[in-house]
Amino acid sequence: MSKRISxxxxxxxxxxxxxxxxxxxxxxxxxxxxxxxxxxLTEYLQRIVSPLFMCVIFYTNFFIxxxxxxxxxxxxxxxxxxxxxxxxxxxxQNLYFDFLCxxxxxxxxxxxxxxARHMLRRHEETGAVALFFKRYAHTMLSHLIVVVxxxxxxxxxxxxxxxKARQQAEIGxxxxxxxxxxxxxxxxxxxxxxxxxYSLTAFDTDKAQEAILKLSRLLRYVLYKDQAPRVELQKExxxxxxxxxxxxxxxxxxxxxxxxxxxPDAANxxxxxxxxxxxxxxxxxxxxxxxxxxxxxxxxxxGDNGRxxxxxxxxxxxxxxxxxxxxxxxxLQQVSRRxxxxxxxxxxxxxxxxxxxxxxxSTIEIETAQH
Numbered sequence: 290m291s292k293r294i295s296x297x298x299x300x301x302x303x304x305x306x307x308x309x310x311x312x313x314x315x316x317x318x319x320x321x322x323x324x325x326x327x328x329x330l331t332e333y334l335q336r337i338v339s340p341l342f343m344c345v346i347f348y349t350n351f352f353i354x355x356x357x358x359x360x361x362x363x364x365x366x367x368x369x370x371x372x373x374x375x376x377x378x379x380x381x382q383n384l385y386f387d388f389l390c391x392x393x394x395x396x397x398x399x400x401x402x403x404x405a406r407h408m409l410r411r412h413e414e415t416g417a418v419a420l421f422f423k424r425y426a427h428t429m430l431s432h433l434i435v436v437v438x439x440x441x442x443x444x445x446x447x448x449x450x451x452x453k454a455r456q457q458a459e460i461g462x463x464x465x466x467x468x469x470x471x472x473x474x475x476x477x478x479x480x481x482x483x484x485x486x487y488s489l490t491a492f493d494t495d496k497a498q499e500a501i502l503k504l505s506r507l508l509r510y511v512l513y514k515d516q517a518p519r520v521e522l523q524k525e526x527x528x529x530x531x532x533x534x535x536x537x538x539x540x541x542x543x544x545x546x547x548x549x550x551x552x553p554d555a556a557n558x559x560x561x562x563x564x565x566x567x568x569x570x571x572x573x574x575x576x577x578x579x580x581x582x583x584x585x586x587x588x589x590x591x592g593d594n595g596r597x598x599x600x601x602x603x604x605x606x607x608x609x610x611x612x613x614x615x616x617x618x619x620x621l622q623q624v625s626r627r628x629x630x631x632x633x634x635x636x637x638x639x640x641x642x643x644x645x646x647x648x649x650x651s652t653i654e655i656e657t658a659q660h
Contacts, residue, residue, distance in 0.1 A: 314340045338385055339428075342378050343435050349374060350439035359440065360447060375432050382428065481570055482507070485539050496538045503535045511563070518631075520562045522591060523555035529569060533587065536573045544577050545584040552591040558657055560597060561631040565589075567624045568601045568651050575649065576603025595658035605642055605649040628653070 313320075318328065318336035328336075350371065358367035393401040482504055489497040510528045533548050540546065552558070572585045585603040621640075628636050632655050640651035 311344070314344055335389060338382070342382060343432065346374060346378060346432050346435045347439045350436050351443050355440055355443040356447075360443070371436055375429050375436075378432060379429055479508070479511075481574070482535065485536060488539050493538075500535055500538050503531050507531055507535065517562065519559040521556055522552060522558040522560050522597065525560055525562060525565070526550055526552060526555055526589065528563075529565060529587070529589075532566065532569060536569075540577065541579070543582050545582075545586075547584075547586045549586075549588040550590075552589060552597075554593055555591060558591055558595055558597070560655070560657060561627060564624060564627055564631070564655075565599050565601075565653070567621060568599070568653070571621060571651070572601050572603040572649075575605060575607050578604070578606040581606065595656065597655045597657060598652070599655075600650070600652040602648060602650045605647055624653075628655075632656070 315337065317340050318333050354367055354370060354374075358364075358370065394406065486497055486500045486504065489500055507528065510524070530548065530550075533546060537546055569587060572587070576585045577583045581604075583604045583606065585601070588600045589597070591597045625638070628638060635656040637654045638652070640649075642649050
């Protein structure tokens with residue numbers, strides 16, 4: 290099955306501009322007349338020749354000389370061929386002018402016959418070559434201006450095309466990078482969660498089965514909602530609640546986990562999916578100690594203006610490198626890059642430990658109304 294290709298709006302606009310210019314050139318002899326003037330077909334043809342020659346110079350350069358020579362760094366050929374073109378046009382104009390003089394001698398009124406006799410006499414006195422350059426020096430200068438206009442127009446067109454191609458490439462690269470980030474997040478999240486379920490199977494099989502059910506809900510969200518550029522904030526909250534419930538199953542009594550949500554308009558606010566989960570993962574990874582009292586406090590608030598404030602504070606128990614088997618820094622790298630891609634200039638992220646490095650806090654503020 291063949292695919293029908295429709296012309297772009299830019300192409301249609303360019304065709305329209307060229308048509309308007311052509312119509313103006315063809316109508317110029319009439320448009321430049323006074324309100325009481327009249328024009329015969331012969332006079333119209335006399336007046337249209339010069340604008341038509343200018344169109345020939347413009348479009349020859351615009352469609353042939355500039356793209357095939359100048360833009361291909363063949364500047365000398367571009368220069369030589371334009372000189373040849375201008376001389377050819379001037380020569381053709383000279384032939385046409387001589388034809389008009391002879392026509393006026395035989396068919397013109399007395400004024401034009403006198404003008405024709407004067408021009409033919411000058412031709413004999415001055416010489417054909419000298420009269421040619423004297424007559425068409427100013428005309429060739431105006432034709433040279435037409436070449437410059439065609440060159441500028443074509444370079445501008447090429448620049449616009451290159452800029453649009455660059456923007457499209459940036460968009461494609463951005464989308465590919467975002468997809469790559471998503472593909473990295475999914476296995477990172479799954480690996481951590483499976484490790485937690487594996488720990489549960491050692492001492493509580495019932496909790497392990499419940500955890501598997503919760504994990505299936507989480508994976509459904511990760512696999513399907515993560516592919517959308519935006520999701521309802523309420524769905525993201527439900528995902529975080531399920532994840533925190535899943536993590537609670539493997540914790541002992543010496544770890545306090547609090548989750549606070551104040552988002553009355555969450556169903557009407559959209560957010561990029563899975564931006565906050567890496568911070569929560571990081572809290573459960575570094576905020577829980579089997580031997581010391583620990584805490585994880587998570588809060589999310591959203592106002593009517595679309596501003597989301599997410600905060601995660603936890604006790605800081607960093608693992609030794611020898612004991613840490615998870616990918617280093619992947620989660621936080623994803624947070625930074627996804628925030629920059631999705632909310633460039635519309636977010637604020639502060640994170641770090643307190644003075645004695647016992648408490649780690651990460652806070653993100655996002656202005657969703659700007660994106």
